[in-house]
Structures are given as structure tokens and as C-alpha cells.
Amino acid sequence: MKYTIHDQVTLSHAPEGPLAAHLISFADAISARGYSAQSMKQQIRIAACFSLWLKQTGVSVKDICYDHATRYLRFRARHVQPYRGDRAALRHLIDFMRSEGVIPVEKTATRRVPPAEICAQAYAEYLRDARALADATINYYVPFVCDLLHHCFGNGKVNLSRLRAVDIVSFVQYRAPSLHLKRAKLMTTALRSFLRYARYRGDVTLDLAAAVPVVANWSMASIPRAISAEQTRQLLASIDRRTAIGRRDYAILLLLARLGLRSGEVAFLELDDIDWRAGQVSVHGKSGQRSEMPLPADVGKAIAAYLLRGRPHSASRRVFLRAKAPITGFRGPCGVGSLVRHSLQRAGIDAPTMGAHQFRHGLATQMLSRGASLSEIGEVLGHRDPNTTRIYTSVDIKALRTLALPWPGGVR
Incomplete structure (x- = not known):
């Protein structure tokens, strides 16, 4: 007789073993975290098989640990073709059972701290x-x-x-x-x-x-590598905004390009940070500093499009969520950096770098060319030290040429 665990998962028979009574709640937890129906089926089925194996080997709930999962996978490999996600599925199962208090936390050997x-x-x-x-x-x-x-x-x-x-x-x-x-x-x-x-x-x-010795370094030795305005336009135009992921990526890239935010500031942006009535966004910068920035109309429109027609249902307060399960916010700045890299590669754009910071440099360069002062640029970029902004003086080549003295020998 078939046994329904979840509306998307049906087993050939009722589950057995020490974890059988908890598989329904495990399925609900998997579903809430945004896993696909196929992934959920795979995880529940191997969880049921693991529970039966625990019963057959005489392992009680209080003794279950990761070592049992490893031993079961070796046993399973002798009878069934291994699946790539089997180990992760059992790790999710054990972590869930521990969070629910079903399985006690595994004691680890105390390490002598030097x-x-x-x-x-x-x-x-x-x-x-x-x-x-x-x-x-x-x-x-x-x-x-x-x-x-x-x-x-x-x-x-x-x-x-x-x-x-x-x-x-x-x-x-x-x-x-x-x-x-x-x-x-x-x-x-x-x-x-x-x-x-x-x-x-x-x-x-x-x-x-x-x-402490001073490390030799030439001040302002390198020119900031900034993505050009044309490359930014090409990149934004290449994003397919008909898809949920495309709407997310477009909004993130606009935040980077139009506001010059750091990748971490975008990754940790929360829903409560956006004041739609005032048209402002609150940015959490370095060292916990917080600044209010105007939210341009096109950026706000892009974020709203993602929130209304792209953002998955989640209890997370982060604005931008991962596209793959578990559906949570980005773990850190690297997630945004990876998004930028893949977007540039897909668009075939030979940008100065593959990272997100080039958009900050690009915004500063554009502001400088339009006549903005260094203090204005520093205020937009959130620089606490004016010397940090001075590096952008090296990129205004046109302005520097007007100061160049004519060559005494004339044009050759």
C-alpha cells in the first residue's frame, strides 16, 4: 500500500525505523526551504531507506550520528546506483533531526587550544x-x-x-x-x-x-580599473528580464552601477532598508556605518519588479535571495561577485576585471568626468578618508592633458 509523505512525495510502503515518525516534518522543512519536487523526493526516499537500515542494524535514535550515514552509504552503494546528492541529503536529515531535538548533538573531542x-x-x-x-x-x-x-x-x-x-x-x-x-x-x-x-x-x-617595518609601496601606483559606461550598458542590456533570475540580476547590477555599492552592501541589503515613500535606501557600510542614499527611479523600478515577480517566498528579510535551494540570502559578498563574473562571461564583455568593485570605480570616473569634486565622489562612495578618493585623480586623463606644457621642440 502506498504511503503519502507529502503532496509531492509518495512511498511504496509506510516508513519504518527510528526516524519514520519525523519524515513528514522533514519533508515540510525541505519544501519551505525551496527545494524542487525532484530533490525533495530524492531526499525523503533515501531518508526512509536510512531509517529502515537503522532499524535493521539496531541503532536507536539517541545513538545516530554522521558515522552511521557514512556506513549506510557504503551499504547502499553495494545494492543501488549511488546518487550525487545522497550524502548531502543524509546530512540535511541529521541536521534537521538535531535541530528538532530528536537526535542529541554529537559530542566532539575537546581540543587543547594552544x-x-x-x-x-x-x-x-x-x-x-x-x-x-x-x-x-x-x-x-x-x-x-x-x-x-x-x-x-x-x-x-x-x-x-x-x-x-x-x-x-x-x-x-x-x-x-x-x-x-x-x-x-x-x-x-x-x-x-x-x-x-x-x-x-x-x-x-x-x-x-x-x-613593525613599513612595506614599501608607491602611493597611488595603480590606476583604478573601471568598467566603462558603454560596457555597463551592454551588460545591462544582455540580462533577460523575462525570468525571475534575470530580474534579480538586473536589479543587483543596477545597484552596483548607479549607486556604486560594495558587493557586501548589496548582499546584506534588507527589505526594511528601502523607504519607498521617501525614495531612499539605507546602506550598511564598513565598520557598521549606516548611510541614507537616494534611490534612483530606474533602480527602484528594477527592485520592485524583482520583489513582485521574481523573489521566491521566504521568511528571510534579505532583498536578494539565492536562486537555488536552500532559498536564503547570499552568504556574503562572494555571491554577488560570482553573479557579476557569470553575467560578464555570458555577455562576452572584456571588462577590466571580473569583480563587482569595478562598478564603483566606473561610477567615480564618470562623476569626475562630469565635473564632480573629490569630496562629492567620496560622499557617494562612503569614503571616510579623503585620501581614499584621491586615487581617482589619476584617471582623469583629459583634465590632466589641459595642464600639460607644450613640447619645446614643437610637434614632430
């Missing part, structure tokens, strides 16, 4: 609580600090009072050659921050931050 990591973690908490730095900045700084402490103290006790300038210099000389220039500069910034923190705590009496 003293260097303990010290670095205390520094991370200081940056988060006392300095209110963004998590992304903390995640950049802490690994460099861990490397320094391991370099100086190994796995032994960390005694910051024993640090000397020669230790700092030798570490930078050892580590910097293997890093890209920007990473090397980030490392020295992180080390100075940590050493100032150590002195603030009283663990270090000397100003070791001053001993």
Missing part, C-alpha cells in the same frame, strides 16, 4: 567589544597575530613581555615575501594594532608597534 590562539582570541574580543570593528576586519587581523605568536612562542606559554623589536622585524621579513603587497600591508597594520593592544594591557612596556 596558548597563542587563546591570546589571539582575547585580542579579537577586544577589537569586537572595545573597538567595535567589523567582523571582516577582525577575521583579517587575527590570523596574522596567531602567526606572530606561533613564530615567537611556538605551542608554549605566551609571554608578551619577552617580545623584542628584533622578533617583530624577523617575523615580518620571514612572512612578507610570501604575501601579495596588499596582504603584506594588511599584516603590518594588524601587527601594529595588536602590539598597541598589548601595551594598553600592560603586557608590553616598549612601543613595539613602532618597530
Whole structure:
């Protein structure tokens, strides 16, 4: 006799085993997360087979763990052609059962945390609580600090009072050659921050931050690589706005091109950030700073089109959602960067880069050519340091030519 689990999933017989009573709620959870009917069928069927195998092998609910899923997949492979999504399906099942309290959380062996990591973690908490730095900045700084402490103290006790300038210099000389220039500069910034923190705590009496070597770098050495206005028009015209994904991608690309937002600012944009009456959008920038920006009519129209005829049903408050299950917001800036890369490749556009940041450079370049001041550009782009905006002076070639003196020898 057939047994209906969900309106889209029917089994040949009633499920058995320790997880049988929970398959309906599992199916509902899968459906709510936006998985396709085919994916749902596959996940429920292997879940039912797994539950039966658990019964046959005498495994109780309280003992179920990921190891049982691995052993079952080996058993299944000897009798049925393996499916690519089998392992992920069982992982989803076990995670769901744990979230529901059906399966107890698996105990993991306690790892001895090295003293260097303990010290670095205390520094991370200081940056988060006392300095209110963004998590992304903390995640950049802490690994460099861990490397320094391991370099100086190994796995032994960390005694910051024993640090000397020669230790700092030798570490930078050892580590910097293997890093890209920007990473090397980030490392020295992180080390100075940590050493100032150590002195603030009283663990270090000397100003070791001053001993951190400066990484050689020419100021404004490179011209920002900006996508041209014509390339932006071509890219936007190539998006198929008849599809839900196309409407989403078009709205995202317009936000990048017209407002110069960072990829993370687009990825984490929420429904409550848009004030439709006032025609404004609230942008969450670096270090938690928040700024109100005018919402151009074409951008607002594109976002509205996606929300009305493209955005999947979801409890998420994010404006832009993933196109594939699980239907949630982008995990981070990389999702927007990937969208830009694929859109450029599909359109066959030979852009300066494949990333999202070129739209910020493109907007700044266009504003500069139209006569906008550097302060106006910095305000639009959310630059806190005026020096950050100065780099765009190197792209205004036409304006620079008007300042060039004539060649003494005349035209040849």
C-alpha cells in the first residue's frame, strides 16, 4: 500500500525505523526551504531507506550520528546506483533531526587550544567589544597575530613581555615575501594594532608597534580599473528580464552601477532598508556605518519588479535571495561577485576585471568626468578618508592633458 509523505512525495510502503515518525516534518522543512519536487523526493526516499537500515542494524535514535550515514552509504552503494546528492541529503536529515531535538548533538573531542590562539582570541574580543570593528576586519587581523605568536612562542606559554623589536622585524621579513603587497600591508597594520593592544594591557612596556617595518609601496601606483559606461550598458542590456533570475540580476547590477555599492552592501541589503515613500535606501557600510542614499527611479523600478515577480517566498528579510535551494540570502559578498563574473562571461564583455568593485570605480570616473569634486565622489562612495578618493585623480586623463606644457621642440 502506498504511503503519502507529502503532496509531492509518495512511498511504496509506510516508513519504518527510528526516524519514520519525523519524515513528514522533514519533508515540510525541505519544501519551505525551496527545494524542487525532484530533490525533495530524492531526499525523503533515501531518508526512509536510512531509517529502515537503522532499524535493521539496531541503532536507536539517541545513538545516530554522521558515522552511521557514512556506513549506510557504503551499504547502499553495494545494492543501488549511488546518487550525487545522497550524502548531502543524509546530512540535511541529521541536521534537521538535531535541530528538532530528536537526535542529541554529537559530542566532539575537546581540543587543547594552544596558548597563542587563546591570546589571539582575547585580542579579537577586544577589537569586537572595545573597538567595535567589523567582523571582516577582525577575521583579517587575527590570523596574522596567531602567526606572530606561533613564530615567537611556538605551542608554549605566551609571554608578551619577552617580545623584542628584533622578533617583530624577523617575523615580518620571514612572512612578507610570501604575501601579495596588499596582504603584506594588511599584516603590518594588524601587527601594529595588536602590539598597541598589548601595551594598553600592560603586557608590553616598549612601543613595539613602532618597530613593525613599513612595506614599501608607491602611493597611488595603480590606476583604478573601471568598467566603462558603454560596457555597463551592454551588460545591462544582455540580462533577460523575462525570468525571475534575470530580474534579480538586473536589479543587483543596477545597484552596483548607479549607486556604486560594495558587493557586501548589496548582499546584506534588507527589505526594511528601502523607504519607498521617501525614495531612499539605507546602506550598511564598513565598520557598521549606516548611510541614507537616494534611490534612483530606474533602480527602484528594477527592485520592485524583482520583489513582485521574481523573489521566491521566504521568511528571510534579505532583498536578494539565492536562486537555488536552500532559498536564503547570499552568504556574503562572494555571491554577488560570482553573479557579476557569470553575467560578464555570458555577455562576452572584456571588462577590466571580473569583480563587482569595478562598478564603483566606473561610477567615480564618470562623476569626475562630469565635473564632480573629490569630496562629492567620496560622499557617494562612503569614503571616510579623503585620501581614499584621491586615487581617482589619476584617471582623469583629459583634465590632466589641459595642464600639460607644450613640447619645446614643437610637434614632430
